[in-house]
Amino acid sequence: MGKTQMFKKILIANRGEIACRVAATARRLAIQTVAVYSDADANAKHVTACDEAVYIGGSAPKDSYLRWEKIIEAAKATGAQAIHPGYGFLSENEEFAQACAKAGLVFIGPPASAISAMGLKAESKQLMEKAGVPLVPGYHAADQDPALLQREADAIGYPVLIKASAGGGGKGMRAVDKSEDFAAALASCQREAINSFGDDAVLIEKYVQRPRHIEIQVFGDTQGNYVYLFERDCSVQRRHQKVLEEAPAPGMTPELRARMGQAAVEAARAVNYVGAGTVEFIVEQPGGYAHPEQMKFYFMEMNTRLQVEHPVTEAITGLDLVEWQLRVAAGEPLPLRQDQLQIQGHAIEARICAENPDNNFLPATGTLQVYGLPAHVTFERAPHGTRVDSGVRQGDTISPFYDSMVAKLIVHGATRAEALARMDAALAQTHIVGLATNVQFLRHVTTSASFAQAQLDTALIPREAAVLFNQDKVGLPLAVAALVAHTLQAEQTLAAQRDAHGWQDPWAQRDGWKSHGAQVRSFSVEYAGAPQGALLTHLRGGGLQLSVAGESQPLRWGAQGAGLDISFGNMRSVVNLYRNGDVAQVFTASGATQIIAIDALAHAGDTQAEGGRLTAPMPGKVVSFAVKAGDAVTKGQALAVMEAMKMEHTIAAPVDGTVAELLFAPGDQVTEGAELLRLEAAA
Numbered sequence: 001m002g003k004t005q006m007f008k009k010i011l012i013a014n015r016g017e018i019a020c021r022v023a024a025t026a027r028r029l030a031i032q033t034v035a036v037y038s039d040a041d042a043n044a045k046h047v048t049a050c051d052e053a054v055y056i057g058g059s060a061p062k063d064s065y066l067r068w069e070k071i072i073e074a075a076k077a078t079g080a081q082a083i084h085p086g087y088g089f090l091s092e093n094e095e096f097a098q099a100c101a102k103a104g105l106v107f108i109g110p111p112a113s114a115i116s117a118m119g120l121k122a123e124s125k126q127l128m129e130k131a132g133v134p135l136v137p138g139y140h141a142a143d144q145d146p147a148l149l150q151r152e153a154d155a156i157g158y159p160v161l162i163k164a165s166a167g168g169g170g171k172g173m174r175a176v177d178k179s180e181d182f183a184a185a186l187a188s189c190q191r192e193a194i195n196s197f198g199d200d201a202v203l204i205e206k207y208v209q210r211p212r213h214i215e216i217q218v219f220g221d222t223q224g225n226y227v228y229l230f231e232r233d234c235s236v237q238r239r240h241q242k243v244l245e246e247a248p249a250p251g252m253t254p255e256l257r258a259r260m261g262q263a264a265v266e267a268a269r270a271v272n273y274v275g276a277g278t279v280e281f282i283v284e285q286p287g288g289y290a291h292p293e294q295m296k297f298y299f300m301e302m303n304t305r306l307q308v309e310h311p312v313t314e315a316i317t318g319l320d321l322v323e324w325q326l327r328v329a330a331g332e333p334l335p336l337r338q339d340q341l342q343i344q345g346h347a348i349e350a351r352i353c354a355e356n357p358d359n360n361f362l363p364a365t366g367t368l369q370v371y372g373l374p375a376h377v378t379f380e381r382a383p384h385g386t387r388v389d390s391g392v393r394q395g396d397t398i399s400p401f402y403d404s405m406v407a408k409l410i411v412h413g414a415t416r417a418e419a420l421a422r423m424d425a426a427l428a429q430t431h432i433v434g435l436a437t438n439v440q441f442l443r444h445v446t447t448s449a450s451f452a453q454a455q456l457d458t459a460l461i462p463r464e465a466a467v468l469f470n471q472d473k474v475g476l477p478l479a480v481a482a483l484v485a486h487t488l489q490a491e492q493t494l495a496a497q498r499d500a501h502g503w504q505d506p507w508a509q510r511d512g513w514k515s516h517g518a519q520v521r522s523f524s525v526e527y528a529g530a531p532q533g534a535l536l537t538h539l540r541g542g543g544l545q546l547s548v549a550g551e552s553q554p555l556r557w558g559a560q561g562a563g564l565d566i567s568f569g570n571m572r573s574v575v576n577l578y579r580n581g582d583v584a585q586v587f588t589a590s591g592a593t594q595i596i597a598i599d600a601l602a603h604a605g606d607t608q609a610e611g612g613r614l615t616a617p618m619p620g621k622v623v624s625f626a627v628k629a630g631d632a633v634t635k636g637q638a639l640a641v642m643e644a645m646k647m648e649h650t651i652a653a654p655v656d657g658t659v660a661e662l663l664f665a666p667g668d669q670v671t672e673g674a675e676l677l678r679l680e681a682a683a
């Protein structure tokens with residue numbers, strides 16, 4: 001074994017969170033980094049996370065992140081010695097791995113021959129069969145005659161799963177329940193396979209009972225050493241794609257772990273694997289959740305790259321897998337032997353995606369207007385803590401070109417229960433506004449009975465559907481209380497600003513309220529698609545009473561950090577509310593929701609304002625004016641308050657302009673349509 005030298009500079013051929021994550025380890029090891037970026041990513045976080053960056057083309061992956069000639073050129077031009085491919089994109093592309101070698105660059109990953117051997121599911125299964133790794137009963141030979149495939153499926157026994165051999169990312173799979181359905185499912189699977197992967201070869205597997213996805217992290221070095229870094233359970237899936245991952249797998253016995261670990265190492269050895277890889281197993285639970293000792297495991301596929309969910313392994317082992325990748329790629333031996341590896345505590349990862357779970361997980365795009373993350377450490381191995389791996393910042397856009405994954409939350413605790421509690425807290429503190437995300441859905445999953453009790457299998461989401469989808473844990477009363485408190489706070493802030501400027505402000509005079517006795521003010525909102533009304537009474541003694549949904553309760557609120565500490569009746573909650581125009585997003589400890597403020601009177605003001613006239617929308621009394629003649633006002637600014645039908649209504653400026661004249665005084669009774677003040681619209 002010769003003396004090895006760590007890289008001085010590497011290029012990261014990826015984007016988003018994984019590019020940032022790789023850059024962080026490189027920085028810690030004093031390795032310089034080169035980013036590559038597309039048009040859509042010109043200002044992306046991963047570009048600033050690296051020391052230099054090279055533009056490689058258009059936004060679509062085929063015009064940039066998949067253009068390996070361009071990427072190799074960028075590496076040579078910047079003097080990078082090695083390329084880290086991240087996951088996805090070129091990470092499992094054997095041609096790219098070969099091209100790197102040809103260009104004198106180190107591909108931070110396995111040899112091209114190992115990528116190729118594991119690239120097709122059917123061929124890799126043939127190889128694994130020879131290596132003695134247990135396989136799901138099924139058919140994975142080359143002959144693709146439909147009649148033969150039908151006979152094989154019938155012999156395996158239903159249900160079966162047809163898989164595209166070249167498939168990945170949960171695509172190209174069809175479950176078939178009975179023989180009569182096989183031919184149609186095969187044809188549709190082949191169509192998808194040819195469209196997505198350019199190859200319609202399929203294999204057939206028995207659909208295992210209560211399937212659990214348990215995978216083993218393996219590592220090999222160039223000296224032929226192998227270790228396994230234990231397992232991850234990735235059973236919680238939607239569309240055959242992972243949603244939550246954890247380590248260790250609940251119910252795993254040391255004996256089964258050792259057998260699965262050994263099988264994974266054999267799989268890696270069979271293809272002369274080097275670097276980080278994951279051997280995915282499907283695990284059958286014939287005895288049900290309560291009998292993990294009856295679990296049977298079968299090889300599914302090997303992913304020849306770093307996996308999205310590698311942080312849970314880092315959390316329980318205290319290791320940095322990217323550091324291991326770099327050391328192995330530089331020719332160093334594995335840093336630790338199998339007997340030096342240990343599991344500590346329990347870790348869970350949640351993938352935060354821009355998508356709408358309540359609408360069939362439809363991906364969402366848009367701008368991250370608010371991107372509030374829980375308190376965390378980002379790249380340190382976080383024993384008993386929370387880690388966030390994120391590729392975006394507030395203000396960034398989630399574009400349609402790439403993955404919908406926005407960030408990953410990783411928590412670690414002494415026990416699974418502790419990790420679960422930490423995950424719920426972390427999700428509660430994740431405030432994302434501007435596009436749909438699965439954050440609330442993830443909370444519902446982690447707190448569902450099945451997940452909490454570790455009754456894991458890939459059908460967990462459909463089984464728990466009743467408590468996962470279309471859940472609202474905030475409710476109308478608290479949402480309205482939050483909106484009202486937020487409105488009052490905004491008005492107070494405005495009043496304080498006016499006072500500071502020495503302006504006269506009748507609203508700031510609390511006696512004004514008192515002299516009118518109990519004041520009532522109405523709020524119109526839209527909640528869960530339905531219009532709702534609420535009444536706020538300013539009591540004589542100074543308190544507030546809020547009536548909503550037939551309940552009338554005292555309302556108290558105060559500022560707490562960036563949020564509001566709200567008590568309404570016997571509810572008490574710290575709420576963060578982000579308002580963008582009429583639409584407010586409400587985040588509470590128990591969940592998040594949206595409420596829309598309908599300022600009926602402000603709108604009525606709009607319609608009454610032709611020719612700069614601001615008229616009373618109904619008969620009533622003028623309570624106060626917030627402006628005086630000569631004041632310049634901006635659209636939406638409150639001008640006057642009227643009281644009618646025991647409710648207060650704010651009259652807002654429909655346009656920017658100047659107040660020409662007040663036509664009444666506070667206390668005056670006015671008739672409907674009476675002009676209250678004259679506003680001259682700005683030119």
Ligand code: ADP
Pocket residue numbers: 061087088089168169170241242303306307308309403405
């Ligand atoms: P894992 O098992 O680690 O979750 P996946 O198969 O889901 O791996 O893919 C890993 C990542 O790579 C995901 O973010 C996925 O969207 C992305 N990905 C998968 N296939 C491709 C591809 N062909 N091109 C680009 N990215 C891909």
Ligand code: ADP
Pocket residue numbers: 136161163167168169170171205206207208211213237240241280282300301458
């Ligand atoms: P991909 O390349 O898309 O990741 P996999 O072969 O890894 O495809 O399978 C993806 C998922 O499909 C698994 O995690 C599991 O949930 C489900 N699955 C795969 N094979 C089986 C099987 N034989 N029985 C039941 N479920 C399976």
Ligand code: MG
Pocket residue numbers: 169280301
């Ligand atoms: Mg897989």
